[in-house]
Amino acid sequence: MTVRSISRGFIEIDLDGIARNAKMIGDVAGVPIVAMVKADGYGLGAIQVARKLEQLGEMVWGFGVATIDEAGELVDAGINGRILCFTPLLPEQLASAKKLGVRPSLHRPQDIALWKKLSGGPWHLAIDTGMSRAGIGWTEITSLAESVSDFPPEAVFTHFHSADLSDVSMSTQTERFEGAVRELGKLPGGSLRHLRNSAAVGRSIGAEEGAGDLARSGIALYGVHVSDQPDVENVVTMRAAVVDVRTIQQGETVGYEGTFTAQRESRIATVAAGYGDGYRRALSNRAAGLLGGKRVPVAGIVSMDMTTFDVTDTKCAVGDLVTLIGRDGDDEITVDEIARLGAISPYELLVGLKLRLPRVYKGGGEC
Numbered sequence: 001m002t003v004r005s006i007s008r009g010f011i012e013i014d015l016d017g018i019a020r021n022a023k024m025i026g027d028v029a030g031v032p033i034v035a036m037v038k039a040d041g042y043g044l045g046a047i048q049v050a051r052k053l054e055q056l057g058e059m060v061w062g063f064g065v066a067t068i069d070e071a072g073e074l075v076d077a078g079i080n081g082r083i084l085c086f087t088p089l090l091p092e093q094l095a096s097a098k099k100l101g102v103r104p105s106l107h108r109p110q111d112i113a114l115w116k117k118l119s120g121g122p123w124h125l126a127i128d129t130g131m132s133r134a135g136i137g138w139t140e141i142t143s144l145a146e147s148v149s150d151f152p153p154e155a156v157f158t159h160f161h162s163a164d165l166s167d168v169s170m171s172t173q174t175e176r177f178e179g180a181v182r183e184l185g186k187l188p189g190g191s192l193r194h195l196r197n198s199a200a201v202g203r204s205i206g207a208e209e210g211a212g213d214l215a216r217s218g219i220a221l222y223g224v225h226v227s228d229q230p231d232v233e234n235v236v237t238m239r240a241a242v243v244d245v246r247t248i249q250q251g252e253t254v255g256y257e258g259t260f261t262a263q264r265e266s267r268i269a270t271v272a273a274g275y276g277d278g279y280r281r282a283l284s285n286r287a288a289g290l291l292g293g294k295r296v297p298v299a300g301i302v303s304m305d306m307t308t309f310d311v312t313d314t315k316c317a318v319g320d321l322v323t324l325i326g327r328d329g330d331d332e333i334t335v336d337e338i339a340r341l342g343a344i345s346p347y348e349l350l351v352g353l354k355l356r357l358p359r360v361y362k363g364g365g366e367c
């Protein structure tokens with residue numbers, strides 16, 4: 001017999017919200033999107049997200065992953081859409097990519113030759129225009145001219161390093177990309193180009209030149225604003241139960257290192273989630289939760305399994321749920337806000353949410 005306890009907390013993911021975000025990103029981008037679902041859909045569940053977004057038809061051109069295992073998971077789950085793998089694969093992994101029908105990103109002549117020998121399907125040529133991480137350097141592109149004319153890619157692409165920060169680097173990288181593609185010589189008609197990530201879609205600087213035929217979007221799908229546009233919605237709710245409420249006297253401290261000192265007689269609620277659940281330590285004494293629609297500040301250092309809140313001014317009982325991320329009443333704490341308060345990357349915050357709490361899904365049905 002399996003004994004299942006009533007959950008002490010959960011992460012709820014709004015799949016309808018993700019679908020609405022995808023439509024909005026597609027509208028702003030003006031081209032189909034590649035939905036990035038790497039790292040288990042930024043921690044929110046790659047299979048569930050892909051199943052939902054598959055229903056949007058050709059507006060979602062394909063799904064982006066980082067590894068063969070991630071691609072395999074999508075295939076096993078019955079996802080029929082195109083799957084692109086963006087991290088360079090080791091030569092020995094190309095056979096697995098072929099078996100799974102995955103589109104690899106390639107940039108080395110020997111890998112392109114091997115992919116051809118394996119009778120691999122469509123592949124994408126990665127061009128490095130300043131990220132210095134993967135792809136053929138834009139100044140080295142002629143070294144690929146022969147491989148490419150011999151076995152042309154379905155698409156050529158590059159990746160911006162600072163689309164959320166600087167106009168200049170985006171236009172510089174776009175120029176480098178366009179120049180490299182010109183030097184490559186004639187690509188077959190219908191070859192695609194893709195450059196933009198979420199932030200670049202929002203910025204759309206030099207849109208004519210740099211728009212490309214597809215946009216690769218990850219973080220914006222999951223409701224984080226990396227630029228003014230598109231105006232995506234928060235899709236994550238994180239709630240955990242109050243497991244203890246106590247009164248402490250003025251001058252008493254709360255938590256490790258005693259970083260919170262009660263300025264008056266105070267009520268402290270202990271919630272059963274901490275950084276072991278992805279509610280990061282950087283939020284100590286900085287963030288707030290929502291209880292009965294009211295803000296309650298984090299008091300003291302977030303520990304691994306528990307977080308303490310100052311509930312002196314709010315009604316609170318054991319068993320109440322505190323909303324750490326999401327809406328309660330008229331107020332909402334977004335992933336954006338939590339990341340800002342903790343001065344942490346919203347990407348890291350999201351991927352950390354799958355650590356321990358169960359994930360539940362809203363809107364698994366039709367779009």
Ligand SMILES: *Cc1c(COP(=O)(O)O)cnc(C)c1O
Nearest residue numbers: 036086159197198216217218219
């Ligand atoms: C992860 C990734 C993206 C998505 O970036 P976001 O900022 O999340 O939109 C786009 N392109 C590549 C190559 C990536 O690895």
